[in-house]
Amino acid sequence: MTAPKRNVRETAMDLLVAIEKNQSYSNLLLNSTIEKHELPAKDVGLLTELTYGTLQRRMALDYFLKPFIKNSKKLENWIHHLLRLTLYQMIYLDRIPDRAAIYEAVEIAKKRGHKGIASLVNGVLRSIQREGLPSLEEVSDPSVRLAIETSHPEWLVTRWVNQFGFDKTKEMCEINLTAPLQTARVNLTKISRDECIVLLEEEGFQIEKSPIIPEAIRSIKGNLAASSAFKSGMFTIQDESSMLAAYALGGEQEDLVLDACAAPGGKSTHIAEKMDNTGEVISIDLHEHKVKLINDNARRLGLNKIKTIAMDSRLLQEKFADETFDRVLLDAPCSGLGVMRRKPDMKYTKTEKDIERLSGIQQKLLTSVSPLVKKGGILVYSTCTVDKEENEQTVMTFLENYPEFEADLSFKNRMPEAIQPLINGFDLQIFPQDFGSDGFYIAVLRKA
Known part of the structure; x- marks a missing residue:
């Protein structure tokens, strides 16, 4: 007897519930669900659209739903997700008729709850269809309105406006709602x-x-x-912004290179390829299972000059003598605010305290790897975030404490031509809207 065909919308709702409950990464959970249920290609596309789209727009959807739900705190979590999911289809997906989306929602509500819940779901959605959406123009503060409209936490929008100005923040918030290539x-x-x-x-x-x-x-x-x-x-498979780290490092044939936070190995393998599989790349990661990913990638690519070690990079001075490496890449753990298009759930879980905590870790990592750089050698610091505290401020603090390092202004010559106009002295901040890639930061220092 074959298993009943899973309803794509119900599967999307279950995914949304699981992502919120377990604070799971949406991309990992989505991929495992697709594999587990062996979904056909047409269903995979719709499931991805519904899951990511509803997650991306969650704050706006809640704003639109609020006037139509009495006692929302009493509603079970899955009902909230079902209403968001259905409203997402009604507002943002032209190819799905409202009546079809509402019908499916009511059927799911009947199956998962009881007649009263099905009636409530139907009533809320029919009321919205009849009365229309509440206007965002009622929100007078431009930053608060932008936060709701683009479903970014208010603290984050305010922080970005202070760091980059309103227009740049608006561009970034808007592109974060689109799917990356x-x-x-x-x-x-x-x-x-x-x-x-x-x-x-x-x-x-x-x-x-x-x-x-x-x-x-x-x-x-x-x-x-x-x-x-x-x-x-x-x-x-690697994002274009991330590829720039190996360019900034500029590894030459026979160099000894350290990649201090290397998993899953995209940058390590790129460095090895750019050195034409000569010299040696020492790739470090804290976790054994992540080190295995680096080894698997290197093997698949036919690169045999990558050596992996599972250890805490804050302890590298116990393992290697000072001035061992020609070049060191520290792609530091960060808030990941530059990759929100790929992981839309992260914007609802990150806090300003996370940024403060990570900034401390980043400083410790820089302190531990910097003595390992040879005189005249290169240290590249990179992150996949757009926050100044984790980027420019972290690097400036490091330079104040370690005067033997100086800005490497020549790194611009190593970078692809299309990137050069974005380079500011010794560092580079890429925003997602610059060319549709991840937000990414690179600073290049030379040991005098």
């Missing part, structure tokens, strides 16, 4: 970019060249991880 870095030790594109197109993928990174491609259609070219090590 899948991008990949071609393994030039095995194949050229043009040859790789031909291989992928033969497999049915729609590919375009990255206008930013010379060895990068963008997938317009198809999941690159499912391709034969991926399995045979022709490329690595």
